[in-house]
Amino acid sequence: QVQLVESGGGLVQPGGSLRLSCAASGFSLDYYAIGWFRQAPGKEREGVSCISHNDGSTYYTNSVKGRFTISKDNAKNTVYLQMNSLKPEDTAVYTCAADCPWTYGSNDRYLEVWGQGTLVTVSS
Numbered sequence: 001q002v003q004l005v006e007s008g009g010g011l012v013q014p015g016g017s018l019r020l021s022c023a024a025s026g027f028s029l030d031y032y033a034i035g036w037f038r039q040a041p042g043k044e045r046e047g048v049s050c051i052s053h054n055d056g057s058t059y060y061t062n063s064v065k066g067r068f069t070i071s072k073d074n075a076k077n078t079v080y081l082q083m084n085s086l087k088p089e090d091t092a093v094y095t096c097a098a099d100c101p102w103t104y105g106s107n108d109r110y111l112e113v114w115g116q117g118t119l120v121t122v123s124s
Contacts, residue, residue, distance in 0.1 A: 002026035002113045004096050009118030012086055016122070020081040022096035022115055029072055033100035033108045034079045035059075036070065038092035038120075049081060050100035053109045059102035063089070086122045093117040 008020040020036070035050025049060045049070040058070050069082040079096060095118075098111035 002111065004098070004113055004115035006094065006096055006115045006118040009094060009120045011121045011123065013124050014086060014088060014122055016086050017082070017084045018086065018120060020083065020094055020096075020118060020120070022079045022081075024077045024079075024098075027098070027111060027113070028074075029077050029079060029098075030074050031109060032098040032111050033103060034072060034096065034098055035100045036079075036081045036094055036096050037099075038090075038094045039117075040089075040092040043092075045095075047099075047101040048094070050102060051079065052100055052103045052106075054103070054106060057103075059100065083120070086120075088122045091120060091122050093119050 003025045006022045012018050033053045036048040037045050038048050039045040051058050067085045072079045095115050097114045
């Protein structure tokens with residue numbers, strides 16, 4: 001059974017940091033792209049960041065560049081999202097998926113599996 005389980009969300013003040021984790025089971029992150037997505041209340045889901053399976057390149061949406069860092073630990077089959085300098089507009093449900101929108105059209109590898117999401121709330 002392929003599965004992704006996120007953790008690490010919570011309430012944080014503006015300017016604070018959080019690290020999200022996404023543990024994969026039933027498949028290896030060695031062989032697929034992996035990314036983080038978010039959906040804020042009343043808004044469409046957007047891609048936040050991802051790692052390409054092809055060459056390990058990382059991608060970020062413009063609003064988080066310089067503040068968020070995606071990383072992957074293949075030994076633990078886990079991907080992380082380090083979020084610094086958080087802003088209220090980062091408030092959303094964050095979900096990981098074996099997907100990377102920035103590499104569509106390439107020969108990257110994807111899998112139809114999504115986590116359940118973890119809520120990040122940035123508020124004073």
